[in-house]
Each structure stands twice: as C-alpha cells, then as structure tokens.
Amino acid sequence: MLLGKVSLTPALCTALRISPAFSGIQKQIGAAATQNARLYASSQAAEAVLDKQAVGTTTATKAATAKKAQSVESQSFAVNMFKGQINPSQVFPFPSVMNEEQTQFLQELVPPVSKFFEEVNDPAKNDSLEKVEDSTMESLKEMGAFGLQVPQDLGGVGLTNTQYARLVEIVGQHDLGVGITLGAHQSIGFKGILLVGSPAQKEKYLPKLATASGSDAASIKTLATLSPCGKHYILNGGKIWISNGGLAEIFTVFAKMPMMDEKTGQMKDKITAFIVERSFGGVTHGPPEKKMGIKASNTAEVYFENVPVPIENVLGEVGGGFKVAMAILNNGRFGMAAALSGTMKGVITQAVDHAANRVQFGSKIHTYGAIQEKLARMTMLQYVTESMAYMISGNMDSGSKDYHIEAAISKIFASEAAWEVTDECIQVMGGMGFMKGSGVERVMRDLRIFRIFEGTNDILRLFVALNGFQDAGKHLKSLQKALKNPLGNAGLLAGEITKRAKRTAGLSTGLTLQGSVHPELSHSGNLAVKAIEHFGVTVEDMLLKYGKNILHEQFVLKRVADSAIDLYAMVVVLSRASRSLSQGHASAQHEKILCETWCIEAYDRIMKNVKDLKSSSTTQVFKNMKAISAAVVENGGIVAPHPLGF
Amino acid sequence: MSRVLVGVKRVIDYAVKIRVKPDHSGVVTDGVKHSMNPFCEIAVEEAVKLKEKKFIKEVVAVSCGPTQVTETIRTALAMGCDRGIHVEVSGKDYEAMGPLQISKIFAALAKKEEASLVILGKQAIDDDCNQTGQMTAALLDWPQGTFASEVTIDGEKVKVVREIDGGLETIKISMPAVLTADLRLNTPRYATLPNIMKAKKKKIANMKPADLGVDEPPTRLAGVKVETVDDLVAKLKANGTI
Numbered sequence: 001m002l003l004g005k006v007s008l009t010p011a012l013c014t015a016l017r018i019s020p021a022f023s024g025i026q027k028q029i030g031a032a033a034t035q036n037a038r039l040y041a042s043s044q045a046a047e048a049v050l051d052k053q054a055v056g057t058t059t060a061t062k063a064a065t066a067k068k069a070q071s072v073e074s075q076s077f078a079v080n081m082f083k084g085q086i087n088p089s090q091v092f093p094f095p096s097v098m099n100e101e102q103t104q105f106l107q108e109l110v111p112p113v114s115k116f117f118e119e120v121n122d123p124a125k126n127d128s129l130e131k132v133e134d135s136t137m138e139s140l141k142e143m144g145a146f147g148l149q150v151p152q153d154l155g156g157v158g159l160t161n162t163q164y165a166r167l168v169e170i171v172g173q174h175d176l177g178v179g180i181t182l183g184a185h186q187s188i189g190f191k192g193i194l195l196v197g198s199p200a201q202k203e204k205y206l207p208k209l210a211t212a213s214g215s216d217a218a219s220i221k222t223l224a225t226l227s228p229c230g231k232h233y234i235l236n237g238g239k240i241w242i243s244n245g246g247l248a249e250i251f252t253v254f255a256k257m258p259m260m261d262e263k264t265g266q267m268k269d270k271i272t273a274f275i276v277e278r279s280f281g282g283v284t285h286g287p288p289e290k291k292m293g294i295k296a297s298n299t300a301e302v303y304f305e306n307v308p309v310p311i312e313n314v315l316g317e318v319g320g321g322f323k324v325a326m327a328i329l330n331n332g333r334f335g336m337a338a339a340l341s342g343t344m345k346g347v348i349t350q351a352v353d354h355a356a357n358r359v360q361f362g363s364k365i366h367t368y369g370a371i372q373e374k375l376a377r378m379t380m381l382q383y384v385t386e387s388m389a390y391m392i393s394g395n396m397d398s399g400s401k402d403y404h405i406e407a408a409i410s411k412i413f414a415s416e417a418a419w420e421v422t423d424e425c426i427q428v429m430g431g432m433g434f435m436k437g438s439g440v441e442r443v444m445r446d447l448r449i450f451r452i453f454e455g456t457n458d459i460l461r462l463f464v465a466l467n468g469f470q471d472a473g474k475h476l477k478s479l480q481k482a483l484k485n486p487l488g489n490a491g492l493l494a495g496e497i498t499k500r501a502k503r504t505a506g507l508s509t510g511l512t513l514q515g516s517v518h519p520e521l522s523h524s525g526n527l528a529v530k531a532i533e534h535f536g537v538t539v540e541d542m543l544l545k546y547g548k549n550i551l552h553e554q555f556v557l558k559r560v561a562d563s564a565i566d567l568y569a570m571v572v573v574l575s576r577a578s579r580s581l582s583q584g585h586a587s588a589q590h591e592k593i594l595c596e597t598w599c600i601e602a603y604d605r606i607m608k609n610v611k612d613l614k615s616s617s618t619t620q621v622f623k624n625m626k627a628i629s630a631a632v633v634e635n636g637g638i639v640a641p642h643p644l645g646f
Numbered sequence: 647m648s649r650v651l652v653g654v655k656r657v658i659d660y661a662v663k664i665r666v667k668p669d670h671s672g673v674v675t676d677g678v679k680h681s682m683n684p685f686c687e688i689a690v691e692e693a694v695k696l697k698e699k700k701f702i703k704e705v706v707a708v709s710c711g712p713t714q715v716t717e718t719i720r721t722a723l724a725m726g727c728d729r730g731i732h733v734e735v736s737g738k739d740y741e742a743m744g745p746l747q748i749s750k751i752f753a754a755l756a757k758k759e760e761a762s763l764v765i766l767g768k769q770a771i772d773d774d775c776n777q778t779g780q781m782t783a784a785l786l787d788w789p790q791g792t793f794a795s796e797v798t799i800d801g802e803k804v805k806v807v808r809e810i811d812g813g814l815e816t817i818k819i820s821m822p823a824v825l826t827a828d829l830r831l832n833t834p835r836y837a838t839l840p841n842i843m844k845a846k847k848k849k850i851a852n853m854k855p856a857d858l859g860v861d862e863p864p865t866r867l868a869g870v871k872v873e874t875v876d877d878l879v880a881k882l883k884a885n886g887t888i
Contacts, residue, residue, distance in 0.1 A: 105846065107719055111681060112837045144839035157839045
C-alpha cells in the first residue's frame with residue numbers, strides 16, 4: 001500500500017488504527033524532523049539517538065539529563081539484552097500474579113464465556129452478515145463483555161490484565177470479528193479514559209462505556225482550535241478506517257493544535273487527546289468498509305465538522321496526546337497475543353483432529369513426517385505466543401511500567417505465528433481446509449489484518465530495534481564519557497575491558513541463567529546466554545558502525561529486531577518450561593521438548609542474523625535490493641522485458 | 647409460599663470423552679472438566695423463574711460432595727439463586743454415596759428449611775439413576791411431579807405436565823411437593839459476568855450429613871458371583887432374603 005506523500009500528516013495514529021502502510025517512512029522521518037511533528041516510534045528513537053528527549057521507556061530521563069549515565073536501571077529483559085546483559089527479574093520465574101480470590105473468580109468466568117461462544121455466537125453468520133448478529137450483541141452487552149477492565153464500582157467487571165487475557169483468549173478462539181469489536185471498544189476506544197482520565201471523566205463515561213455504547217480512537221488529520229469563549233475546542237477533520245466508527249457514541253480523538261514551545265519560543269503542532277461524544281454534533285461517518293476479514297467488525301470513516309468539545313473533555317494534558325496514545329497502545333497490546341494464542345489453539349485442534357483420522361496411502365496422515373513437522377511447528381508457535389501473552393500480562397499486573405518492547409515483540413510474534421499456524425492448518429486439512437464449511441478459511445481472512453493494524457509489524461520491528469539501540473547507545477555514550485576521565489571511572493572501565501577481552505578470546509563473560517533456568521534445561525539456557533552475548537556485541541558493532549544513521553538502515557534494523565524477537569521467545573519458553581518442571585506438571589516433559597526444540601532453532605536463526613550483519617556480501621545484498629526497488633519504482637512496475645520479447 | 651430447595655449435582659461435562667481408569671476401578675475424574683448436571687440447570691432455571699414471577703420468595707441451591715461442588719453452587723447463585731448449602735461429603739464416602747443417602751439429606755433439609763417445593767433434575771448424566779427425586783418425595787411423604795415439562799402454580803396446588811412413555815400426562819398436586827425437571831421444561835439462562843460478580847457476595851452455608859441426622863453411607867459390600875440359578879436361590883435363602 002504505497003501512500004501518496006501528500007497531506008497525511010505524520011502518521012502518529014497510523015499506530016492507533018489500521019495504518020496506511022509506511023513505505024515512505026524514511027522520507028517521512030526526514031519530513032518529520034523538519035516539520036517538527038512527532039512520528040510514532042521511529043522519530044522517538046531517532047530523536048533519542050540525537051540526544052533529545054526520549055519518550056519510550058519510563059527509565060528514560062529528560063533531555064537535559066540524558067547525557068548522564070543512566071541512573072535508573074531498567075528492569076525490562078528486552079532493554080537489557082540489547083546491552084548484552086541479563087536482567088532476569090521480569091522473566092524468571094514465570095509470573096504467577098493472581099491471588100486465590102482472583103484465580104477463583106476467573107475460574108468461574110471461563111465456563112459461561114466459553115459456553116456462550118460455543119453455543120450462541122455464530123461466527124459464520126456474523127461473517128456473512130458482515131455484522132455481529134443483534135441478539136448476540138445484546139447478550140454480549142448483558143454479559144458485561146464490553147467493560148471487562150472497567151472497575152466494578154463503575155459498572156464493569158474489574159478484571160486484571162491477566163484475567164482479561166484469559167477471557168480474550170476464549171473470544172480469539174471462536175470469533176476474531178467479535179474480538180475486534182470488543183477489543184477496539186475497550187482496548188483502544190476508551191482505554192485512554194481508563195488510564196489517564198480524571199476522576200470526573202471516569203465517572204461520567206466509564207459506566208456508560210462498560211455497557212457498551214461503542215467507542216474508538218480517531219486521529220491526526222484532525223485539527224483543534226480553542227473557541228473565542230475559551231470554553232470549547234472546535235474539532236475539524238477526520239480519519240479513515242475506524243473500527244466501530246459507524247456504531248460508536250464516544251470517541252477518543254487525537255487532534256493537532258499549534259502551541260507555543262517554551263524552549264524555542266516557536267509555534268509547534270502538538271497533539272491533544274479529547275473525549276468526543278457523537279451527541280456534541282458535527283460527527284458523521286461513512287458507510288461500512290468491505291473487508292477481507294473481520295467482516296463482523298464495523299469499519300468506517302469518521303468526520304468531524306466544527307465539533308464543539310468542552311475543555312473538561314481534554315484527556316490527559318493539553319499537548320500531551322502523544323503520551324496518551326503510546327500509553328493506550330502499549331497497554332492494550334498483550335490482549336492481541338492472548339487472543340491469538342486462543343485462535344491458534346482452536347485451529348490446531350482442528351488440524352490434529354483431521355490428521356488423526358484421515359487415512360492416505362494406507363496410514364493415518366499424522367504418521368507421516370511431513371505432517372508431524374507441521375503439527376510440531378504449530379504447537380511450538382502457539383506455546384511461545386501463549387507464554388509471551390501471560391508473561392507480559394503478569395508483568396503488567398505486578399506493576400511493571402517497562403514492558404513496551406516486550407509488548408511490541410509479542411504483537412509481531414503473535415500475528416505472524418497465527419498466520420503461519422492457520423495456513424499450515426489449512427494445508428494439513430487439504431481441500432477441506434479450503435472449504436467455507438470448516439471455518440478455517442474465515443479465520444485466515446480474519447487474521448490478515450493483525451499484521452497490519454495497531455502498528456504494522458514492519459513499523460514495530462523498527463520500534464523494537466531503535467528502542468533497544470537507544471538504550472544501548474546511552475550505555476555506549478556513558479562509556480565514552482567515562483573514557484574521557486579514565487581514572488575517575490576506573491572500576492566501570494576495568495569491567496568493560498575485561499568483558500570485551502573475554503569475548504574476543506571466546507571465553508564466557510560470566511553471564512549465566514543458572515539458578516533461573518531448571519537444571520534439565522541448562523543446555524538451552526546456555527544457548528540463550530550465548531545468543532544474548534553475541535546479540536549484545538552485534539548491537540554495539542552496529543552502533544559504532546552507523547552511529548545516528550542507524551535510523552536509516554532498515555535492512556539492519558529488521559534483522560536486529562528479528563533476533564530480539566527470537567531471543568525474547570527463547571527466554572519466555574525457558575521460563576515457562578522451567579516452571580512446569582519445578583512444579584512437576586504431567587506435561588513437563590512435553591514442554592521441555594517444546595522448549596529445547598524452539599531454542600535450538602531460534603539460536604540458529606539468531607546466529608545467522610548476527611553473521612549476516614557482519615558479512616560484506618549481505619551488505620552488498622542490501623545495496624542490490626535498494627537498486628532493484630528503485631528500478632521498479634521508476635518503471636512503475638516490472639523492468640525486465642518479457643522472456644518472449646513481447 | 648416462601649422457599650424452594652433446588653438440588654444441583656457436579657458431574658463430568660457432557661462434552662468430555664470419558665476414559666476408564668487403567669485399574670478399571672472407575673472413570674478418570676482428575677483434571678477433567680466438570681459442570682452442573684444439565685437437568686439440574688433446568689431445575690435451577692425453573693426455580694428462578696418462579697421467583698421472578700413472584701410465586702416464591704427464596705431459592706436455595708444445595709449440593710452434596712467435596713469442596714469442588716461449591717463451584718457448582720456458585721453457578722446456581724449466578725443464575726439467580728439466593729443462597730447455597732454445601733453438604734460436605736468427601737473421599738470414599740462420596741464415591742459410595744447414592745440416591746438413597748442424597749434423598750435422606752434432601753428430605754432433612756426440606757423439613758429444616760420449611761421448603762414448599764423441592765426441585766431436582768430428573769436424573770444425573772453420570773449415573774442415570776432417576777431415583778433421587780422419587781425417593782425424596784417418599785421419605786417426606788410428599789406428592790411428586792416427575793419428568794416435568796411444564797409447571798404452573800395455581801393457588802396451593804401445582805399443575806404439572808409430565809412426559810411419560812405414552813405422551814403427556816397432566817396432574818395437579820398439592821404443596822409441599824417434589825418436582826423433577828425434564829429436558830423441555832425450559833432453556834437455562836447464561837450466567838452473565840455481572841451476575842457472577844454478584845453471586846460472590848451470596849452466602850453458602852456449610853454442613854455435614856451428621857448435622858442433619860443422616861448416617862454416613864454404608865460401605866458398599868462386595869457382591870458374589872454364582873455359577874447357576876440353583877446356587878443363587880440357595881444363597882438368597884441362606885441370607886434370609888427369600
């Protein structure tokens with residue numbers, strides 16, 4: 001989807017909704033820098049690398065103090081692995097965050113929700129009607145499905161992130177269209193109010209929203225200006241592709257406002273978040289879009305024409321809309337991984353059922369290696385996704401604020417794993433898989449959007465890599481500074497020198513997961529440690545080679561991100577399998593095999609990426625790809641003449 | 647007309663594939679999904695409906711068994727029952743328990759709670775005994791309306807349409823009475839999440855069979871196989887049965 005580089009102002013909120021894809025990102029980053037507007041993620045890291053104020057991690061300090069060595073240690077595993085360090089506090093042991101009451105409550109919720117989706121909701125009907133059946137919608141509202149995380153005293157179910165994940169898993173297993181309708185409403189639409197709303201705003205809107213009057217986020221092409229009387233903002237603009245756009249009564253709108261920048265004294269466009277009610281007047285929407293999948297979910301353009309918004313409806317700070325947006329997105333991401341792990345569970349059951357019963361060439365097809373490999377890969381992908389989802393929700397419930405890299409990783413992984421698993425399921429089922437009746441083709445169509453919306457996976461990879469580089473870069477900078485005063489920083493420098501000497505000599509630098517990982521998994525644990533070490537070195541090498549320009553090296557960033565994803569995945573399954581072994585689960589040995597197999601393959605992939613990033617032939621490949629792309633773009637299509645000459 | 651007692655049983659979920667234990671001593675229950683017996687769900691629904699129509703004031707859900715049965719009582723509470731009673735029986739006693747002991751417990755409770763109606767499912771899907779309702783009525787010497795597919799309260803009487811082998815039979819019985827629910831009596835409601843939350847605040851009382859004056863169930867004696875009919879007759883004569 002090539003975008004005209006025209007008026008679409010920096011797609012901050014491409015991240016918020018289905019984004020017109022980012023093929024012009026480099027141009028736009030340049031444009032962004034000059035236009036002074038803030039781009040989602042990429043510009044964040046760019047600015048950070050340029051030593052400006054970083055917004056990403058909570059451990060990031062303000063611009064002025066960014067030059068000092070990082071004083072607050074990030075507890076995030078991902079942040080540390082970019083520095084070649086291991087901080088196990090958030091990953092080992094596998095989080096178990098629910099108390100007895102919460103566990104019991106959740107156990108009571110699962111059966112009725114499952115029953116509803118098995119017996120009442122009809123995904124095939126929803127798909128062909130291109131909307132959620134009215135009766136189903138009513139039942140969902142009565143059931144409280146629209147306010148799962150709204151506090152109980154405001155009329156919601158008051159679930160923690162982990163409890164929410166478990167229920168969303170059930171929805172994902174049965175009907176992603178409904179999942180998006182629910183998710184767009186509560187994970188995005190009114191999450192802003194939940195996270196940063198004032199008590200008055202929460203009391204006014206949450207009870208209504210908990211019983212589902214529909215909501216969604218819209219943004220950025222929209223302009224807000226303060227009215228002469230000073231009591232309202234006037235909103236003008238619109239956005240395409242808003243989920244629930246045709247149904248929502250309440251919107252979270254992000255609009256640009258010119259504001260005085262205190263530092264430069266210039267007018268700058270800043271983003272502010274607003275709670276906008278359709279009843280304010282001037283809010284209209286277009287017809288429902290016809291989509292490949294999640295047809296049951298309503299998607300429409302929304303327009304704002306001179307909509308008066310009372311100043312009390314500003315969400316968060318005036319000009320602080322970007323932070324609100326980031327908070328909302330980060331906070332909702334784990335839900336996707338949870339839902340998709342449910343989806344995968346469902347299709348794997350279908351694939352297994354088919355493989356266990358279908359006879360070809362005289363044997364059940366599950367006895368053939370080709371099928372066995374497919375089923376095994378599907379199982380591992382589901383295991384990793386599920387582990388990521390509940391590790392992150394557990395971290396969030398324990399109060400961690402430092403999980404955005406992991407959340408982004410989980411979204412990328414889950415969406416791609418689900419696509420692969422469902423695709424293989426259709427393959428295992430053969431012709432049956434292709435038929436509407438078995439329902440898997442619908443799941444496939446529903447899944448495609450997950451790699452696109454909520455931040456395309458391509459953008460998120462850049463986000464993961466650049467965020468990681470940002471912290472690693474700070475670390476390097478602090479080392480550079482220390483080098484200017486070697487005597488004063490003898491301890492720090494001595495440590496670093498020893499570490500590097502050991503590395504060059506091929507010795508272990510003392511990094512270990514022993515004590516965290518179960519002894520039966522120690523070999524896989526060692527693979528993870530080695531991978532982290534190599535990864536850390538590679539990250540540093542790239543920074544030293546490219547410096548600030550790493551921002552533009554997307555071929556490099558993609559490979560770094562892929563390695564980071566594989567690394568986090570390894571650690572997550574090590575943690576989960578270790579816990580199962582320690583607790584003596586009946587399935588522990590099975591999980592051990594899943595873990596070991598995953599780690600072997602992930603290690604190989606990481607090592608290959610590391611090697612590629614050092615190799616000159618790969619650099620040549622990147623250059624070639626750039627050239628190929630330039631040629632086809634210039635030609636408006638394929639360049640090579642037809643083999644037949646015409 | 648104040649109170650209805652509803653019995654609910656925790657059974658292996660109807661959709662689960664039953665597996666026999668390797669030692670053939672029974673069926674695998676560990677880690678297997680359990681839920682409320684479907685006919686008990688219908689019984690609860692009927693009781694809650696009667697309350698909503700204001701024929702009765704309070705619905706009490708009762709279950710006998712180990713700690714896990716409280717989950718089943720909670721489901722009943724989430725469907726609209728007002729409070730629960732958990733009669734604790736565990737381990738070997740629970741395995742040995744059958745309709746006779748259960749009906750003794752229910753009879754005692756019905757008297758204690760001064761219930762006007764006892765509504766049960768017609769049978770449980772694990773043992774398919776179809777005895778508890780009838781035995782309870784007999785112990786209490788109350789009229790019974792079993793296999794009910796329609797229940798209407800008419801003053802001090804209950805009109806029950808029963809599904810029998812030959813078709814439908816309509817009877818009118820006085821209260822207090824015992825009813826057992828058949829499949830077509832109603833369609834049980836789904837417990838909504840807000841109702842589940844409200845149910846957490848409802849009380850479940852705890853007691854033992856002894857508290858109700860009911861003995862522990864006798865340990866089941868092993869049977870004996872005999873070779874011929876003559877042997878059988880001889881044995882029956884010997885232990886005084888005939």
